[in-house]
Every structure is written in C-alpha cells, then in structure tokens.
Amino acid sequence: xxxxxxxxxxxxxxxxxxxxxxxxxxxxxKGLDVIAVRDGRRLGVQVKMYxxxxxxxxxxxxxxxxxxxxxxxxxxxxxxxxxxxxTAQEAADKLGVEIRHVPVPRQTRTAVxxxxxxxxxxxxxxxxxxxxxxxxxxxxxxxAGKNIRTLGQDRPNLVVRVDEGGVTRETSSGRRQxxxxxxxxxxxxxxxRGDTITREEINQHYTGRASSGVAAVLVATPLFEQVMLPSxxxxxxxxxx
Numbered sequence: 358x359x360x361x362x363x364x365x366x367x368x369x370x371x372x373x374x375x376x377x378x379x380x381x382x383x384x385x386x387k388g389l390d391v392i393a394v395r396d397g398r399r400l401g402v403q404v405k406m407y408x409x410x411x412x413x414x415x416x417x418x419x420x421x422x423x424x425x426x427x428x429x430x431x432x433x434x435x436x437x438x439x440x441x442x443x444t445a446q447e448a449a450d451k452l453g454v455e456i457r458h459v460p461v462p463r464q465t466r467t468a469v470x471x472x473x474x475x476x477x478x479x480x481x482x483x484x485x486x487x488x489x490x491x492x493x494x495x496x497x498x499x500x501a502g503k504n505i506r507t508l509g510q511d512r513p514n515l516v517v518r519v520d521e522g523g524v525t526r527e528t529s530s531g532r533r534q535x536x537x538x539x540x541x542x543x544x545x546x547x548x549x550r551g552d553t554i555t556r557e558e559i560n561q562h563y564t565g566r567a568s569s570g571v572a573a574v575l576v577a578t579p580l581f582e583q584v585m586l587p588s589x590x591x592x593x594x595x596x597x598x
Contacts, residue, residue, distance in 0.1 A: 358461050362522040363406040364390045365537045367436050367459055372539075376400070380535065388424030393434075400432045401425030406461060407439030415444040422452050486580065489545050496578040497524070497541070505577040514573060526570050536567045536574075544571055544592070548581055553593040555586060 358366070364380050371378035371393045378393040391402035403421045405413055418435060425433035434455040441449070441456065449456050486492045497519055504513035505526075512529035519525075523538040540563040547554050556568035563571075575581040575592055582595045 358406075359522075360404075360406045361535070363438070363461060364404045365522060365535070366462065367391060367402065367404050368393075369537065369539055370459060371402070378402075380537075388420055389428055389430075392428065392430070398432060399428075399430045400434055401428050401430035402434045402436060405435065405437040405439065407437055408461070409439065412439060413437055413441045413445045415442065415448040418445050418448040418452065418454055421454060487549065489542050489549070492545050492549070492578070492580060493538075493541070496580060497574060500524075500574060500577055503577075505573050514570070516574070524570070524574055526574075534567065534570060536570050537563075539563070540567065540571055541574070544575065548575070548592065548594055551594065553584065553586070553591045555589055555591045557589060 368378040368380050368391045371391065376393040376395045378391055380391055381389055388403060389401045390404040393400040393402055401421070401424060403417070403424070405417070407413070413435065421433050421435055432453070432455070434457060435449065436457045436459050438459060438461045446456070448454070486495055500516045501519040503516055505516060506513060514529060515527040517525040517527050517533065521538060523536050523541065525533060525535045527533050540559065543562055544554055544559060556572055559568035559571050572583070572590065572592055576583050580595060581592050584591045584593050
C-alpha cells in the first residue's frame with residue numbers, strides 16, 4: 358500500500374465511524390491529509406505511514422495543530438502505523454491532538470476479489486459479469502490510459518490510473534482527482550442488482566462529490582448506460598445485456 362492509498366484507507370475508516378471524511382488534494386493541502394466533519398466538529402487529520410522506519414516527532418505534532426487551525430478545524434488527529442517519540446506524545450497530550458494507531462492492511466483497503474476463471478457452458482454465457490470484482494477487472498481496469506467523456510459534456514477526461522485503490526482521472530482543465538474504490542463498489546453492486554442510480558445518490562454516498570467522474574467511468578464500459586430521469590441523469594444496466 359502506498360502512502361496515498363493509506364490516506365484513503367484512513368478516510369474510509371473514519372467514514373465507517375460516521376464522519377464525513379475526504380482526502381485533501383495533494384497540492385496545497387497545508388499539511389492536512391484528511392478533513393473529517395461530524396456533529397458540527399471539523400477535524401484536521403494528518404496521516405503518517407512510517408512502519409518501523411521513522412517515528413513521529415514533537416515538531417510534526419505542533420505543525421499539525423497550526424495546519425488544523427489554518428484550515429478552520431476545531432480539532433486535530435494524527436494517524437500513524439508507526440510509533441511516536443515520547444516528546445511527540447507529550448506534545449499531543451498538551452495540545453489536545455488525538456493520536457490513532459491504524460495498521461496498514463495486508464491488502465489494499467478494499468480488496469477486489471479476483472475475477473473467477475470461466476470454463477464450459479459458463480464461458481459461452483452472454484450474461485456478462487455478475488460480481489463487482491469481475492466488472493472491475495474486466496471493464497474498469499482496462500480504461501487506464503484512455504479518454505472518457507463526462508456525461509452531458511463533450512470534454513474528455515483522461516483515466517490516469519486504475520488499481521485496487523480506485524480511479525485517478527485528469528479533467529479537461531488538468532485537475533487530477535482520485536476517486537476511491539468504495540464508491541465504485543457501492544454503485545456497481547447496486548447496478549448489478551438491477552437498480553437505477555442517480556448522480557445525486559452518488560454524491561450523497563460519497564462526500565467527495567465525484568458523481569460526474571463515477572458516472573463517466575461506468576458509462577464508458579459496455580455494461581452500463583445513461584438514462585434521463587425526472588430527477589436528473591441516471592445510470593442503469595444496458596438493455597442489451
């Protein structure tokens with residue numbers, strides 16, 4: 358797991374605890390890796406994936422407090438898989454910084470089940486993928502390096518990378534955005550059940566408000582199509598499937 362993936366793992370953990378957590382952009386983040394909001398509280402989170410190579414020091418704790426204050430946060434949290442120097446723990450206690458130890462998962466934060474091999478009559482089936490893992494490996498991963506269209510616009514987006522951490526895309530304006538795999542899993546599993554989902558539902562499920570990117574990726578596969586609903590743009594299984 359890369360440090361970037363570890364940040365998304367921490368954000369997903371906070372979301373599972375009821376926080377609205379979002380990884381910051383990788384430039385201009387002012388020293389914060391995640392912003393989490395819950396019950397009127399705004400938490401500035403710094404993530405340190407050190408393992409056994411380094412230990413968090415007191416200066417980093419003090420810098421975190423300044424970064425959290427600059428970002429108008431009401432609290433600060435430092436998350437690491439490693440250890441703290443005694444002086445760092447002392448600084449955290451005095452400054453009210455919450456320290457959390459989160460081990461790096463052996464696999465990426467939301468492991469994708471491998472697509473099972475097919476043989477015999479199943480290999481000739483025209484039903485297509487039936488699991489998230491099959492969809493991800495067979496149709497989403499191959500989009501890496503390709504341009505896709507954002508729904509309702511004629512501007513291409515480049516799919517920079519697809520892995521078990523999610524999708525990184527580059528918009529037509531040159532801005533890079535990482536969309537975690539969790540929101541794709543949620544959307545694809547809904548769609549495979551036969552549900553139609555809207556962009557608004559995607560935004561409600563993922564606070565990063567990445568519905569345009571998620572929708573563009575899904576519709577770029579042959580499995581899903583765009584449909585106009587009274588409530589806006591929807592996505593569903595293609596009728597040819």
